[in-house]
Amino acid sequence: MVSHEHQGTTSSALTRLSVSSARLFDVPPKGYAHLLGLAPEHLNDDLCRTPAATGIRIAELTTVHTPWTELSVALAQQSDPGTFGVWDYLITSAPTPLEGLRDAATYIAIVADSSTDALRITEDGAHVTISHVNQADLTYEAACAIRGYALGLYQRRLSEAAQRRLVPVRVTLAAKAPRRHEALAELYGTRTIDFEAPDTSITFLASELNTPTPHAQPGLSAVLRRHAEQTLATAIPLHDWLDLFRTALASAHEEAAATLAAVARRMAVSTRTLQRRLDEHGTTWNNEVESLRRARITRLLHDTDLGIDAIAARSGYADARALRRAVQRWYGTTPAALRRSGRATDRRVSVPGATLGA
Structure with missing residues (x-):
């Protein structure tokens, strides 16, 4: 857990x-x-x-x-x-x-x-x-x-x-x-x-x-236990500079301002310094943006009934086609299949009488 x-x-x-x-x-x-x-x-x-x-x-x-x-x-x-x-x-x-x-x-x-x-x-x-x-x-x-x-x-x-x-x-x-x-x-x-x-x-x-x-x-109590699981699953642990960067990126993404320059301003550093620090931590701006989008898209597919076009718009993709290509690259499947698999998992977890976190 x-x-x-x-x-x-x-x-x-x-x-x-x-x-x-x-x-x-x-x-x-x-x-x-x-x-x-x-x-x-x-x-x-x-x-x-x-x-x-x-x-x-x-x-x-x-x-x-x-x-x-x-x-x-x-x-x-x-x-x-x-x-x-x-x-x-x-x-x-x-x-x-x-x-x-x-x-x-x-x-x-x-x-x-x-x-x-x-x-x-x-x-x-x-x-x-x-x-x-x-x-x-x-x-x-x-x-x-x-x-x-x-x-x-x-x-x-x-x-x-x-x-x-x-x-x-x-x-x-x-x-x-x-x-x-x-x-x-x-x-x-x-x-x-x-x-x-x-x-x-x-x-x-x-x-x-x-x-x-x-x-x-x-x-x-069963509802609260599921909420407790979700609270832990979505938490953002701050251990080092990279964690701070990811919280700044997520915040900027929520405000549709996830550009390199915008995040650099939030962290009070230059874009060059930001890129250098990412390199020191073994990652890149593009990798971090894609990881954020992947997590967001997966969550929206599993937890909402939003259409593919709406999810694409919320995740920074030009259209549903671009989103489908991304999901295929990440998971080797389609958004619809990924949504079905997530819903099936939720149904198994929510069996009446089951105790979450046991």
Whole structure:
């Protein structure tokens, strides 16, 4: 389900949250504004995935200015419903909070770096324990802040699903006890917090998480899981300069301005420099434009009922004949056959009762 390309990146929504908290604690922007993924066109685009290293650096800078407990609380307080898009709704719209949590664990890659972060659920009779695993290379204070925040986020989403505040039976944190932790006690709703624990977890009564979610709609979870798959499939991971170029090219293409000069202007470089950088990355302008068109045409054939003429016009081809030649060159088939094959695959994936991402 999760592409290798997604690893090492997190959602732009999570990065926006980190930037917002850094501003809240007056962290000087000069320490992080230059980092990859923080340009407005990337930070504000939910399709973009920011390098995990960018979020890590912002967290490290922020914990220099404020105790890690304060950062945990600030992040949780700013994580309103819908902050993380479909991932949030997987939890809050499931038949029970526990079922929603299971879906959230499956699709944790929508929010976090799946190569370092995981959400684990342990059911033990009367209790359900939710553990957050983080193996990223962070400073100690930043790691504590992220762990504390993760538990606060899980509790908030589960409470939103239940439409009442759920109070945990126990909270454990793999962190040294701070001098003061009133803010954490208020965040979790309990003073039963064990510090210096071997893992980071929050435990609830199983009966509370298995209670039917108010206003849950039959079949909605399956729709949300398909949307989660699509979210990951269309995401644009930003790892290096080439990723930045491709987001600029895609943006220009959407505005019918995908010329070399237009994209160079968006990236604030000359056309000669842009071509040189593409050559350094083992590709060319023509190759990149064709790859973009191929992906766009394939998506339009599979996901829409647009005619071939309309798809050709949207993809930068002179006419349907040129588009047919391109599809034949790429796939050795016709646009109509490619559309049928995509629809057949969708029908197999959408069999009633099937669980996506299992």
